[in-house]
Amino acid sequence: MSVDISAKPSKLRWGELDEDDGEDLDFLLPPKQVIGPDDNGIKKVIEYKFNDDGNKIKITTTTRVRKLAKARLSKRAVERRNWPKFGDAVHEDVGSRLTMVSTEEILLERPRAPGTKADEAKMAGDNLAQLGKGGAVLMVCRTCGKKGDHWTSRCPYKDLAQPPETFIDKPAATETAMAASGATKGAYVPPSMRAGAERTTGSDMRRRNEENSVRVTNLSEDTREPDLLELFRTFGHVSRVYVAIDQKTGVSRGFGFVNFVSKEDAERAINKLNGYGYDNLILRVEWATPRSN
Amino acid sequence: MRPILMKGHERPLTFLKYNREGDLLFSCAKDHNPTVWFADNGERLGTYRGHNGAVWCCDVSRDSMLLITASADQSVKLWNVQTGAQLFTFNFNSPARSVDFSVGDKLAVITTDPFMGVTSAINVKSIAEDPSQQSGESVLTITGPTGRINRAVWGSLNKTIISAGEDSVVRIWDSETGKLLKESDPEVGHKKPITSLTKSADGSHFLTGSLDKSAKLWDTRTLTLIKTYATERPVNAVTMSPLLDHVVLGGGQDASSVTTTDHRAGKFEAKFYDKVLQEEIGGVKGHFGPINALAFNPDGKSFSSGGEDGYVRLHHFDPDYFNIKI
Numbered sequence: 001m002s003v004d005i006s007a008k009p010s011k012l013r014w015g016e017l018d019e020d021d022g023e024d025l026d027f028l029l030p031p032k033q034v035i036g037p038d039d040n041g042i043k044k045v046i047e048y049k050f051n052d053d054g055n056k057i058k059i060t061t062t063t064r065v066r067k068l069a070k071a072r073l074s075k076r077a078v079e080r081r082n083w084p085k086f087g088d089a090v091h092e093d094v095g096s097r098l099t100m101v102s103t104e105e106i107l108l109e110r111p112r113a114p115g116t117k118a119d120e121a122k123m124a125g126d127n128l129a130q131l132g133k134g135g136a137v138l139m140v141c142r143t144c145g146k147k148g149d150h151w152t153s154r155c156p157y158k159d160l161a162q163p164p165e166t167f168i169d170k171p172a173a174t175e176t177a178m179a180a181s182g183a184t185k186g187a188y189v190p191p192s193m194r195a196g197a198e199r200t201t202g203s204d205m206r207r208r209n210e211e212n213s214v215r216v217t218n219l220s221e222d223t224r225e226p227d228l229l230e231l232f233r234t235f236g237h238v239s240r241v242y243v244a245i246d247q248k249t250g251v252s253r254g255f256g257f258v259n260f261v262s263k264e265d266a267e268r269a270i271n272k273l274n275g276y277g278y279d280n281l282i283l284r285v286e287w288a289t290p291r292s293n
Numbered sequence: 294m295r296p297i298l299m300k301g302h303e304r305p306l307t308f309l310k311y312n313r314e315g316d317l318l319f320s321c322a323k324d325h326n327p328t329v330w331f332a333d334n335g336e337r338l339g340t341y342r343g344h345n346g347a348v349w350c351c352d353v354s355r356d357s358m359l360l361i362t363a364s365a366d367q368s369v370k371l372w373n374v375q376t377g378a379q380l381f382t383f384n385f386n387s388p389a390r391s392v393d394f395s396v397g398d399k400l401a402v403i404t405t406d407p408f409m410g411v412t413s414a415i416n417v418k419s420i421a422e423d424p425s426q427q428s429g430e431s432v433l434t435i436t437g438p439t440g441r442i443n444r445a446v447w448g449s450l451n452k453t454i455i456s457a458g459e460d461s462v463v464r465i466w467d468s469e470t471g472k473l474l475k476e477s478d479p480e481v482g483h484k485k486p487i488t489s490l491t492k493s494a495d496g497s498h499f500l501t502g503s504l505d506k507s508a509k510l511w512d513t514r515t516l517t518l519i520k521t522y523a524t525e526r527p528v529n530a531v532t533m534s535p536l537l538d539h540v541v542l543g544g545g546q547d548a549s550s551v552t553t554t555d556h557r558a559g560k561f562e563a564k565f566y567d568k569v570l571q572e573e574i575g576g577v578k579g580h581f582g583p584i585n586a587l588a589f590n591p592d593g594k595s596f597s598s599g600g601e602d603g604y605v606r607l608h609h610f611d612p613d614y615f616n617i618k619i
């Protein structure tokens with residue numbers, strides 16, 4: 001909407017205006033004009049009004065009339081479209097705004113990422129299968145960065161590399177995974193030979209890292225990764241804990257991520273800890289939404 | 294999609310109904326005025342004034358000329374859809390819970406609640422073509438089920454009446470004699486009161502939603518259980534897409550506990566399920582109270598939901614909805 005104030009007082013004098021203030025001066029105004037809607041659905045309504053200072057203002061309202069859908073309406077429906085209003089709708093004032101278009105974009109929220117199958121979710125329930133599978137992904141050497149070959153603690157290049165500053169939780173996670181790999185060690189099947197391995201492993205790995213990931217927000221500044229691990233460990237095996245730290249100030253940014261080995265555990269943790277009072281703040285725990293790339 | 298919000302009712306919504314062409318949407322609420330809206334842009338066309346209590350249910354005739362509403366003021370009223378004029382009032386001695394026009398609009402089935410010693414009943418009334426000749430006499434009255442009968446609809450060819458209610462049993466009655474023909478198997482049936490019942494577009498099967506947190510799909514003719522859709526909240530409303538094999542369930546926690554818990558815990562979403570695979574497709578959020586009513590536009594391209602929050606939300610689907618894959 002644009003409002004042009006035409007400063008010319010036209011025939012009307014300022015003095016006159018003040019005298020008969022409050023009187024209806026609408027007869028002095030040009031009539032309301034409605035232009036369109038044209039081919040593009042642009043409709044213009046031009047109105048003239050006096051504002052509080054007695055200036056004549058021109059109000060141009062440009063609206064776009066748009067059909068919501070290419071609806072093939074029946075004759076009867078078209079007829080109904082022109083029915084006069086009745087009941088309470090007759091005296092409906094324009095400002096009442098009974099019908100509004102949501103300002104929020106609402107999406108059909110998928111429970112799983114499109115393309116994932118339900119049996120994968122079930123597989124997560126099967127602890128052993130999950131760990132056996134997960135082992136392939138978890139087995140990333142932090143010293144040399146080699147994937148799927150050996151664990152960090154058995155890295156042949158361990159002595160060469162500077163030991164990285166690890167948090168307490170990280171070895172713990174490795175241990176967990178180690179135990180798992182130990183359990184399935186007797187019958188080790190390389191990832192490429194396993195059932196369901198025909199998927200492109202690269203993308204699969206990336207996704208699995210994000211699976212069962214829980215976002216924790218509203219953390220206090222003092223919370224560090226070991227604290228989070230302590231808190232979440234009670235619900236099941238935790239494969240990763242991460243607290244976002246501001247790089248400049250070194251202060252926690254108040255949120256973090258916890259990855260669980262099994263989906264059920266993550267779900268229980270969410271149910272239990274969402275709204276949990278921690279360090280005099282109320283935690284918000286929810287599924288981490290996968291990154292959109 | 295950006296839903297259209299319609300705030301015409303001051304009290305919780307109870308029922309939503311599209312006319313056959315899908316250009317009008319009728320809404321009933323616990324305030325006393327059923328309302329009709331244009332289903333494309335959500336503009337209010339009119340209200341039907343005359344009821345003196347909550348309006349629980351409505352139905353519209355095939356030619357979109359006659360509206361029937363069931364109200365807690367112990368009456369069922371016939372209205373002229375176009376003018377909002379009251380044409381006839383059926384009086385009962387207990388609140389009316391649901392109404393349904395038969396195929397051909399010659400009959401209507403009305404259920405009434407148990408009230409002050411009166412038991413619940415299913416009444417069949419004949420609907421005169423000329424409203425001035427309308428009589429209030431019942432053609433048939435069926436009693437038997439205990440507790441409220443939350444919904445009764447016509448079976449195929451008007452030969453049967455399907456009812457469901459608080460006793461969590463689905464029943465099929467002979468619409469001529471009032472004899473009980475079939476009862477749902479309590480083994481596989483609902484365990485808690487059934488809140489809603491919707492027929493498929495072709496009437497071959499129907500869906501019931503229950504407070505036992507599930508919805509079940511039944512065969513209309515044999516009353517065999519076809520599918521079960523499990524959710525984590527009580528189901529207040531169900532509907533089926535006439536276009537795709539989608540089932541929509543609406544519900545949420547008990548209305549009395551809404552204000553005492555976090556809104557995120559309420560799960561006030563309309564949940565989409567695949568009709569065949571029984572798998573959840575997704576959820577549409579928005580209401581800040583439980584969903585009490587759901588209706589699919591007969592063209593399958595939009596649906597509306599009515600909540601305890603008093604809003605009707607009209608959703609026109611985005612194009613990508615129509616090629617969702619599981």
